[in-house]
Amino acid sequence: MIIKILAAAALLCALPTPAFAMHISEGILPISWALLWYAAALPFVMWGLRDLRRRSEEAPWFKPLVGLVGAAVFLISCMPIPVPSAGTCSHPCGTGIAAILIGPGLTAVVASIALTLQALFLAHGGITTLGANIFSMGVAGAWVGWGVFTAARRLGLPWIAAAFLAGMLSDWATYATTSLELAAALHGDGSFTTMFSLILLAFVPTQLPLGILEGFLCAGVLKFVRSRRPELLRTVPAGGAA
Amino acid sequence: MKKTALILLFAGALLSGPISTSGRTASWSGVDETVIEKFAEKAGRPAWKPFINTDQGDLLLFVFLLAGAAGGFAAGYWFRVLFPPRRKNEVGRILNHDV
Numbered sequence: 001m002i003i004k005i006l007a008a009a010a011l012l013c014a015l016p017t018p019a020f021a022m023h024i025s026e027g028i029l030p031i032s033w034a035l036l037w038y039a040a041a042l043p044f045v046m047w048g049l050r051d052l053r054r055r056s057e058e059a060p061w062f063k064p065l066v067g068l069v070g071a072a073v074f075l076i077s078c079m080p081i082p083v084p085s086a087g088t089c090s091h092p093c094g095t096g097i098a099a100i101l102i103g104p105g106l107t108a109v110v111a112s113i114a115l116t117l118q119a120l121f122l123a124h125g126g127i128t129t130l131g132a133n134i135f136s137m138g139v140a141g142a143w144v145g146w147g148v149f150t151a152a153r154r155l156g157l158p159w160i161a162a163a164f165l166a167g168m169l170s171d172w173a174t175y176a177t178t179s180l181e182l183a184a185a186l187h188g189d190g191s192f193t194t195m196f197s198l199i200l201l202a203f204v205p206t207q208l209p210l211g212i213l214e215g216f217l218c219a220g221v222l223k224f225v226r227s228r229r230p231e232l233l234r235t236v237p238a239g240g241a242a
Numbered sequence: 243m244k245k246t247a248l249i250l251l252f253a254g255a256l257l258s259g260p261i262s263t264s265g266r267t268a269s270w271s272g273v274d275e276t277v278i279e280k281f282a283e284k285a286g287r288p289a290w291k292p293f294i295n296t297d298q299g300d301l302l303l304f305v306f307l308l309a310g311a312a313g314g315f316a317a318g319y320w321f322r323v324l325f326p327p328r329r330k331n332e333v334g335r336i337l338n339h340d341v
Contacts, residue, residue: 026289064320121296182282186282188286
């Protein structure tokens with residue numbers, strides 16, 4: 001089954017289409033949309049901060065884990081990876097594995113810190129578009145990753161398959177949300193649905209292989225943590241069970 | 243055999259996609275900047291210059307290097323806190339157990 005999916009993905013990847021990326025650059029969104037996405041992302045970040053305080057009191061190793069995951073999300077989300085099928089570079093997000101390890105609330109916090117640093121110093125993303133970028137990567141990507149992992153485990157899938165699906169789908173969800181944000185703000189008098197579909201399809205050659213890569217990354221990291229310190233997965237939904 | 247052939251097909255399509263189907267050479271430009279900005283320009287919303295514009299000459303390479311070093315240091319520090327190196331006798335015990 002996986003081989004068939006890989007073969008189908010290979011054929012799709014061979015179509016040379018321009019691709020879009022996740023971080024929306026400075027000034028692209030009108031101010032009303034920029035404020036809306038800030039307002040949408042803020043409650044998730046606040047909830048994550050409250051979660052940090054509560055969970056740090058319960059487990060002394062939790063803050064170092066958040067530090068490690070935060071550094072990893074920062075590095076992964078500013079690491080351009082060449083995608084030969086599209087002839088361009090893009091980057092994975094790391095929010096799928098982050099959501100499994102520290103929860104979706106705290107993933108929004110670490111993603112907002114990573115994205116702020118990138119917008120300020122790395123000319124990557126923007127301050128006006130920060131809310132939209134946090135929402136797509138730190139909220140949508142994280143909740144989809146966490147939700148898929150939880151659902152897959154409850155359905156009885158092996159944890160490694162659940163982690164693979166979570167990583168892959170969280171990546172694709174991030175880019176789907178970015179398409180939605182761009183289409184909503186920029187469609188003008190044209191059709192929102194048409195523009196959304198065009199942007200989403202344009203993502204395919206770049207993000208299809210990167211999503212698969214992110215799935216492997218997610219499964220690999222979880223395998224490592226389970227073998228070295230399984231107690232770190234105590235709070236992961238059904239993660240401790242084989 | 244079938245599995246290997248499919249994996250090779252997958253790898254081949256990934257590696258030869260842009261050349262074999264269009265003849266275009268890959269630009270390897272970051273899609274974050276080039277395509278979104280082009281799309282936004284079409285919609286009349288060109289991107290602004292960053293408030294702190296480090297995208298000038300090799301300055302961007304420098305800040306990326308700094309960011310990579312700082313992020314790598316932080317990740318390594320917390321990694322050693324969470325996953326300390328195994329002691330020699332512990333490694334021996336694991337190896338003996340494996341045997």
